[in-house]
Amino acid sequence: MSSVLIVYSSTDGHTKIICQRVTNFLNEGNLVKLLPLEEVKKIDLSNFEKIIIGASIRYGKHSKELYKFINLNKNILDKKKCDFFSVNVVARKPEKNTAETNPYINKFLRISEWKPNKISVFAGKVDYPNYNFFDKYIIKFIMFVTKGPTDTSRSYEFTDWSKVDEFSEELKVDY
Numbered sequence: 001m002s003s004v005l006i007v008y009s010s011t012d013g014h015t016k017i018i019c020q021r022v023t024n025f026l027n028e029g030n031l032v033k034l035l036p037l038e039e040v041k042k043i044d045l046s047n048f049e050k051i052i053i054g055a056s057i058r059y060g061k062h063s064k065e066l067y068k069f070i071n072l073n074k075n076i077l078d079k080k081k082c083d084f085f086s087v088n089v090v091a092r093k094p095e096k097n098t099a100e101t102n103p104y105i106n107k108f109l110r111i112s113e114w115k116p117n118k119i120s121v122f123a124g125k126v127d128y129p130n131y132n133f134f135d136k137y138i139i140k141f142i143m144f145v146t147k148g149p150t151d152t153s154r155s156y157e158f159t160d161w162s163k164v165d166e167f168s169e170e171l172k173v174d175y
């Protein structure tokens with residue numbers, strides 16, 4: 001039985017939901033703890049055999065806090081062969097939904113000193129009704145330009161849950 005820590009960097013909660021799904025998947029046979037990035041500072045990472053990080057994109061970037069966490073804990077992450085996935089809406093496009101073709105994974109690997117063991121990317125959610133005025137119309141414009149949905153009275157979830165489960169299955173093999 002392995003002890004696994006899953007850390008999420010999420011603004012609107014969708015990455016947390018994906019991490020909860022991974023947690024439920026890995027929970028059989030492992031001891032899995034799920035924590036937001038903000039709370040993980042208080043935790044001794046050496047207590048875990050594996051660490052998985054899921055992080056969403058906002059205006060082209062993973063959060064600064066994510067990079068701070070990674071830089072601070074790089075040695076531990078390297079030792080434990082930890083895994084990473086990104087959540088963004090560009091990944092709804094088939095030509096941008098793999099670790100090799102997603103621009104935010106490429107950017108992450110260029111910026112981050114840490115090279116994760118397994119990497120994936122999942123399409124996120126456009127949740128117009130819950131966005132503030134500014135975000136709603138910026139996202140609507142981006143969706144218009146990228147041929148996505150523009151009806152701001154609705155939410156659109158692009159996540160392929162079977163892909164999330166396949167990734168979780170791959171992670172299980174390591175434990």
Ligand SMILES: Cc1cc2nc3c(=O)[nH]c(=O)nc-3n(C[C@H](O)[C@H](O)[C@H](O)COP(=O)(O)O)c2cc1C
Nearest residue numbers: 010011012013014015056059060088089090124125
């Ligand atoms: C203000 C805002 C900016 C966003 N910027 C981008 C972006 O630049 N590229 C992208 O692919 N997705 C972008 N997204 C989509 C988010 O990555 C997607 O909604 C994701 O599911 C959010 O995850 P979270 O709920 O865990 O924060 C943006 C979403 C919002 C609300």
